[in-house]
Amino acid sequence: MTDVGGTPVLREPANRVSPQAIPFWTVSALVGDAVLVVGAALVWWLVPGVPGWAGLLVLLLALVAVAHVVLMPRIRYRVHRWEVTDTAVHTREGWIGRQTRIAPISRVQTVDSRQGAVMRLFGLASITVTTASAAGPITVDCLDADTARHVVARLTAITAATEDDAT
Structure with missing residues (x-):
């Protein structure tokens, strides 16, 4: 966070997800x-009985699907960011809408990692930070698998050293 004329301004998280997120x-x-x-x-x-003009709807659906496959991964990659500091976990995600989440380290309860079969093919993993929040956990998708392991280890060390209770 930086100050502009005495008013705090939230900066975007510092890190991008892995470039492998785009092909994934x-x-x-x-x-x-x-x-x-x-x-x-x-x-x-x-x-039987489906009108012939429904084929135009199928064609329209196919065109929308092509646009989705081509555009969505690139937009998501430009938007998705994450950062872990000694005081908070900060994420931004979305491709049509945007969601920014910040969780103080003192509210972190668990840190999990996940790597499905397809993610493994691309060398990716996701981490989920469960917090004492009604908004639910914070997830950072599509990190390089080594980066995800380091982030989990770092968050574990930071939260273990924090004296506050995450309830």
């Missing part, structure tokens, strides 16, 4: 959108 999000979107488009096309083609 692209593949994830491609698989999900392909299932949706193929399913819609099969319904249009195989189910």
Whole structure:
């Protein structure tokens, strides 16, 4: 946080997610959108009584899916940021809407890491910081797997040294 004319201004988190997030999000979107488009096309083609103009809706759905696969990963990569300091965990995420979360270290209860099969193929992992907050946990998706391990270790060390109770 910096001061501008005596008013505190929140800066964006310092770190980007891994560049491998772009191909990971692209593949994830491609698989999900392909299932949706193929399913819609099969319904249009195989189910009797579906009007012919429904094929135009399937085509429109396919065009939206292509735009989603091409644009979403790049926009998410530009937006998603994270930072861990001795005092807080700070994240920003989204691709249509934006969400910024800041959790004081004193509120951190657990730190978990996750690496699914597809994430492993791209060398990625995610961390989840559970806090004493009604807003739920803070997740940092698509970190380089080594970075995620270091962040988990650092957060564990910082929270262990913090005397405040995270309840």
